[in-house]
Amino acid sequence: MTTTPAQVLEVLARRSGVAAIRLHVLVADRCNHRCGHCYQVQGEDGEMSLREILAIIDRFRRQGGLVLSVSGGEATLRADLVDILRYARDAGLATILYTNAYLVDDSLADSLASCDLWRVDVSLYSDVETAHDQLTGISGSWRRTVAGIRRLAGRGIRVQLKTPLTTAAVGTTFERMAALASSLGCTLQVFDQISAGEDGGLAPLEQKLPPAEVAAFAGGDPALDCEAETGLDSALLDRAPCTIASSALTVRSNGALTPCTHVPVEIANLTDGGELEGVLRASEVVGFLRALTWRNVHGCRDCDLLSACGRCHATALAQAGDMLGPYPEACELAVARYSSTTGGGRVPAPGPQSGVNRARGPFRVESDGALTPIPDVVTAEDLALVSRFPWLRGRWPAKGSGVVHLRRNKDGNSLDTARRAP
Amino acid sequence: MTLTWNDDSPVQRHPRAVWRAFEGEVAIIAPWEGAVRTLNHVGARCWELADGRSFRAIVDVLLGEFDVSRSVLEGDLRAFLAELAARELLALGEDRP
Numbered sequence: 001m002t003t004t005p006a007q008v009l010e011v012l013a014r015r016s017g018v019a020a021i022r023l024h025v026l027v028a029d030r031c032n033h034r035c036g037h038c039y040q041v042q043g044e045d046g047e048m049s050l051r052e053i054l055a056i057i058d059r060f061r062r063q064g065g066l067v068l069s070v071s072g073g074e075a076t077l078r079a080d081l082v083d084i085l086r087y088a089r090d091a092g093l094a095t096i097l098y099t100n101a102y103l104v105d106d107s108l109a110d111s112l113a114s115c116d117l118w119r120v121d122v123s124l125y126s127d128v129e130t131a132h133d134q135l136t137g138i139s140g141s142w143r144r145t146v147a148g149i150r151r152l153a154g155r156g157i158r159v160q161l162k163t164p165l166t167t168a169a170v171g172t173t174f175e176r177m178a179a180l181a182s183s184l185g186c187t188l189q190v191f192d193q194i195s196a197g198e199d200g201g202l203a204p205l206e207q208k209l210p211p212a213e214v215a216a217f218a219g220g221d222p223a224l225d226c227e228a229e230t231g232l233d234s235a236l237l238d239r240a241p242c243t244i245a246s247s248a249l250t251v252r253s254n255g256a257l258t259p260c261t262h263v264p265v266e267i268a269n270l271t272d273g274g275e276l277e278g279v280l281r282a283s284e285v286v287g288f289l290r291a292l293t294w295r296n297v298h299g300c301r302d303c304d305l306l307s308a309c310g311r312c313h314a315t316a317l318a319q320a321g322d323m324l325g326p327y328p329e330a331c332e333l334a335v336a337r338y339s340s341t342t343g344g345g346r347v348p349a350p351g352p353q354s355g356v357n358r359a360r361g362p363f364r365v366e367s368d369g370a371l372t373p374i375p376d377v378v379t380a381e382d383l384a385l386v387s388r389f390p391w392l393r394g395r396w397p398a399k400g401s402g403v404v405h406l407r408r409n410k411d412g413n414s415l416d417t418a419r420r421a422p
Numbered sequence: 423m424t425l426t427w428n429d430d431s432p433v434q435r436h437p438r439a440v441w442r443a444f445e446g447e448v449a450i451i452a453p454w455e456g457a458v459r460t461l462n463h464v465g466a467r468c469w470e471l472a473d474g475r476s477f478r479a480i481v482d483v484l485l486g487e488f489d490v491s492r493s494v495l496e497g498d499l500r501a502f503l504a505e506l507a508a509r510e511l512l513a514l515g516e517d518r519p
Contacts, residue, residue: 008449008458016444066442066449094440094451116438118453158456187456 013247018064019277022247028072029253034137037166037207039195045254050080052271061091063277071098085115094118101148109151124161125168127180135168153185165192165209173219193310196318211336237294245289259289262314299326299376303362308337323392331360429478434513
């Protein structure tokens, strides 16, 4: 398996001693697309001023930051986006822009080319125009996005297409997407994880590409970056399940610092000042989340498909009410990954057996390759963690409990560019 | 391109390379490539010293910090700089600030 730049950054984040080596900043609380699989809620947080964002960049740089990624909503809706990116670059940071490229005309492409970006990641959901447009909810979005990509790549900017496996990918293949990326002068990243909404809603999961379609999409190519080995070893159990509170640290558009883009626990609001290093080192939540390993995830730590798991703690909370336990979405994906790489992996038909849930793991791989659900053992130590951090369990947290409260913007429309939170 | 360094050759990191030192290691990101490169503590020290000073000046500093003969150190440093140059991480010619 190839080590990706993101994995290198995560390793550095964990051993460097620097409080935050990478920071993801959401600069816009609005979007010009209405993608069905999007986890975000827009129009509730408000947006930081340019001055506030630049101050955060200064603090991030001072404590040893290396990579700053910027997204929204849709970051290009901000008129001062280029000022942000240029400032970050001049501060000695490697910068990544996440965008749908819908608004990238020649003028913006010229400006972005002057920012010396490390990379621009552009969401493109299919090589079929209508499929992409249907998912974004914007007619003509595929054409404008592809035109924007051409403008960026044509100016020497490194562009990576990001293709989550959604319903828009039905009918296309990895090979075709790779060919499109190549023809546009881009690299391609395909991923099979779709997360619950940041308000706890499960609607985004309905846009996930069904497992049978995933296999058809992959077509035997190593499209999905996962391991097919089964079984458990101590080295795997001592690893972190994800990059939460480490290289996934996120600043929301209102300045709230959260462990990642999805988990709604507010560590601090960076618009209140204070050095980032001090904020992070003083945070009990950050200390806890950074120390998490697979050993803390009940059920999963006993599952033979652990190496094929791509769990998301936030989706676990939304779907199963338990941030540190198995949940159907991840278990289904792990089974699909295992099946696609081994040809086995079927789960026996439901039958009477106490103490197991066949809709989710943990699973044991039998000698014939079949999967048997096994009991999910919860220990006193697991329950002690819940006592210490009650937001690990239950429904999505309510406002005033030290977490960011979000609601879906009912009309689904974008905000105008001037709107700020009251 | 074959590069050689004599005693007076300036050795300069590429000005567009973003880098950070972490407890003896260095991580380098060049905007024109996708990789994050890391250097061990010896390479990191060479990188930190590559601030435009001469090849000889770097050798003199390293001789005071590592238990190695001048001839061995010069050979190793030339090889290391050649690797950096091959990855376009050194300022050469018009890239020099």
